[in-house]
Amino acid sequence: xxxxxxxxxxxxxxxxxxxxxxxxxxxxxxxxxxxxxxxxxxxxxxxxxxxxxxxxxxxxxxxxxxxxxxxxxxxxxxxxxxxxxxxxxxxxxxxxxxxxxxxxxxxxxxxxxxxxxxxxxxxxxxxxxxxxxxxxxxxxxxxxxxxxxxxxxxxxxxxxxxxxxxxxxxxxxxxxxxxxxxxxxxxxxxxxxxxxxxxxxxxxxxxxxxxxxxxxxxxxxxxxxxxxxxxxxxxxxxxxxxxxxxxxxxxxxxxxxxxxxxxxxxxxxxxxxxxxxxxxxxxxxxxxxxxxxxxxxxxxxxxxxxxxxxxxxxxxxxxxxxxxxxxxxxxxxxxxxxxxxxxxxxxxxxxxxxxxxxxxxxxxxxxxxxxxxxxxxxxxxxxxxxxxxxxxxxxxxxxxxxxxxxxxxxxxxxxxxxxxxxxxxxxxxxxxxxxxxxxxxxxxxxxxxxxxxxxxxxxxxxxxxxxxxxxxxxxxxxxxxxxxxxxxxxxxxxxxxxxxxxxxxxxxxxxxxxxxxxxxxxxxxxxxxxxxxxxxxxxxxxx
Amino acid sequence: xxxxxxxxxxxxxxxxxxxxxxxxxxxxxxxxxxxxxxxxxxxxxxxxxxxxxxxxxxxxxxxxxxxxxxxxxxxxxxxxxxxxxxxxxxxxxxxxxxxxxxxxxxxxxxxxxxxxxxxxxxxxxxxxxxxxxxxxxxxxxxxxxxxxxxxxxxxxxxxxxxxxxxxxxxxxxxxxxxxxxxxxxxxxxxxxxxxxxxxxxxxxxx
Numbered sequence: 221x222x223x224x225x226x227x228x229x230x231x232x233x234x235x236x237x238x239x240x241x242x243x244x245x246x247x248x249x250x251x252x253x254x255x256x257x258x259x260x261x262x263x264x265x266x267x268x269x270x271x272x273x274x275x276x277x278x279x280x281x282x283x284x285x286x287x288x289x290x291x292x293x294x295x296x297x298x299x300x301x302x303x304x305x306x307x308x309x310x311x312x313x314x315x316x317x318x319x320x321x322x323x324x325x326x327x328x329x330x331x332x333x334x335x336x337x338x339x340x341x342x343x344x345x346x347x348x349x350x351x352x353x354x355x356x357x358x359x360x361x362x363x364x365x366x367x368x369x370x371x372x373x374x375x376x377x378x379x380x381x382x383x384x385x386x387x388x389x390x391x392x393x394x395x396x397x398x399x400x401x402x403x404x405x406x407x408x409x410x411x412x413x414x415x416x417x418x419x420x421x422x423x424x425x426x427x428x429x430x431x432x433x434x435x436x437x438x439x440x441x442x443x444x445x446x447x448x449x450x451x452x453x454x455x456x457x458x459x460x461x462x463x464x465x466x467x468x469x470x471x472x473x474x475x476x477x478x479x480x481x482x483x484x485x486x487x488x489x490x491x492x493x494x495x496x497x498x499x500x501x502x503x504x505x506x507x508x509x510x511x512x513x514x515x516x517x518x519x520x521x522x523x524x525x526x527x528x529x530x531x532x533x534x535x536x537x538x539x540x541x542x543x544x545x546x547x548x549x550x551x552x553x554x555x556x557x558x559x560x561x562x563x564x565x566x567x568x569x570x571x572x573x574x575x576x577x578x579x580x581x582x583x584x585x586x587x588x589x590x591x592x593x594x595x596x597x598x599x600x601x602x603x604x605x606x607x608x609x610x611x612x613x614x615x616x617x618x619x620x621x622x623x624x625x626x627x628x629x630x631x632x633x634x635x636x637x638x639x640x641x642x643x644x645x646x647x648x649x650x651x652x653x654x655x656x657x658x659x660x661x662x663x664x665x666x667x668x669x670x671x672x673x674x675x676x677x678x679x680x681x682x683x684x685x686x687x688x689x690x691x692x693x694x695x696x697x698x699x700x701x702x703x704x705x706x707x708x709x710x711x712x713x714x715x716x717x718x719x720x721x722x723x724x725x726x727x728x729x730x731x732x733x734x735x736x737x738x739x740x741x742x743x744x745x746x747x748x749x750x751x752x753x754x755x756x757x758x759x760x761x762x763x
Numbered sequence: 764x765x766x767x768x769x770x771x772x773x774x775x776x777x778x779x780x781x782x783x784x785x786x787x788x789x790x791x792x793x794x795x796x797x798x799x800x801x802x803x804x805x806x807x808x809x810x811x812x813x814x815x816x817x818x819x820x821x822x823x824x825x826x827x828x829x830x831x832x833x834x835x836x837x838x839x840x841x842x843x844x845x846x847x848x849x850x851x852x853x854x855x856x857x858x859x860x861x862x863x864x865x866x867x868x869x870x871x872x873x874x875x876x877x878x879x880x881x882x883x884x885x886x887x888x889x890x891x892x893x894x895x896x897x898x899x900x901x902x903x904x905x906x907x908x909x910x911x912x913x914x915x916x917x918x919x920x921x922x923x924x925x926x927x928x929x930x931x932x933x934x935x936x937x938x939x940x941x942x943x944x945x946x947x948x949x950x951x952x953x954x955x956x957x958x959x960x961x962x963x964x965x966x967x968x969x
Contacts, residue, residue: 612846612893622839622840622914633810637809
């Protein structure tokens, strides 16, 4: 439904409005009927009540006459009945005037009825009631004859009044009934009008819908040039507009379809050409897929070989990793040994220093000894000199003794003795000198040896330092080697991991390659199918 | 003592040896009472053994000395003394066999080299540290010697005349040669030789 349609123009609003109006009218009618019926009922009650008044009038007349027929107890009873009835009659006027709910009497509203009631009351008060009161005081019929006759006339007039009132009320009731009937007729007429309107609207809708449907059928049959009749501005009008728009669009579409068909023909030509080339291409693809299949087969075997090789490499790398770990461990131990070696070398250097000092002190001692030996040699020289001089003295003494002849004999013995002693001491000094010479030689060689020893110690210190340096270098090298071995171990581990990953990857590749082979076969099959389809397409296009 | 020892030193033994040596040195400085007594006893015995044998007439008291490779002897009664030659002064204008002069307790003494005097060829090394001073009443001159050997007795019959090969100037100064090749010089002849006499007047013909 087009949105610009005003709401009060819609079919919905129209139909709904009619229905709502009908409903409201019905409601008003029902309420009016209820009211009128109530009024009618009140009227009926009032008429009834008035009828009862007439009966009261007669009752009073009867009781007034009866008053003189009975005596004593009975008369008192009658009197009280009469008074009771009088009282009730008096109450009736107020009830008539202002209504009584218990009796269903509405208060009097009509002016004629009200004046009639007032006249009646007036009659009652001024004539009927005073006569009646006088009668009730009287005791003999004789005395009451006049009054009783007067009472009968007054009563006649009163009852006539009541009848008049009843007539009035009946007239009013009749009027009301007439009103009620009129309302019923009016409502019936209204209903007929509304139904007529509904029929009219429905008819219009149906006619227009039929027209639209006929138009649609004709459009469906191909009369696209037709345009639907559009009247008014409701939904059907919108529908008609939509129909017209639709047909216009359809016309346009058909035109475009024509153009498209031309294009499709061109396309089909192109497809034919393409089918030809597809046929050729599929042949080539077939050849290619065959090659690919054999290639994939080779790839499968190559991949399997690679997997085997990778397994071997994996084993090797694991072994390498283990060995590298072992090398790392042993090189670490070697590094420890190198450290202790360095400590030993340092200790050796210290000890060598001590040895050197000791050797030097030995050399100094030996030199001191040699110097002491020198002193001994000097002493020995002195002793030797003394011995020589003694020898000479002995010689000279012997010479003197021999020159003295016989007298010098004893002296010559002493001289010989002295000479022997001096020679002995000379010999001893010679021995001492020899020993000193030996000591000198020994000290010389000892000094030389200690010098050599010092030199040896120096060179040993040098060598030990070199050894320490070598060990340090070696330790460093070993540490580097240990680090390198650790790195190698780590690398080997990584290599092993990498190899296992390669192994997994090769397995995947193998799987993929086999899938590839399958795919190639499928491709081959597809190419064959494609070739067949191309052939079929060609024959189809040719026909 | 070898400079290199293959065997390690046994320090215990070395200490023992040092102790022994120390003891020996200390012991050598002072004689034990036994040793002293033994020495004295031996000396006494030696003295007691000396017989009072009369010197035979045929024996000569000689002083023997060595010069170069020869041994010589001179009669003791012609030897004044034997002195050490410590220093000497060569004297110019003296014969070749005069080595020089030296002072013996203030007395100027001429030094004669017998090798040059006898014309014996000089060969080998010598000490030349002794001077055998010849003279009877007083010192005449000193004969250069390597070593004074001592005073000894020499039997006359042991002496042989000098060999004939010894000729020339030296023969008249030789009295004989023993079997031990000890040459007995004629000291008196040497002392009496004018050539060997240093005259104060300076009659030097050579």
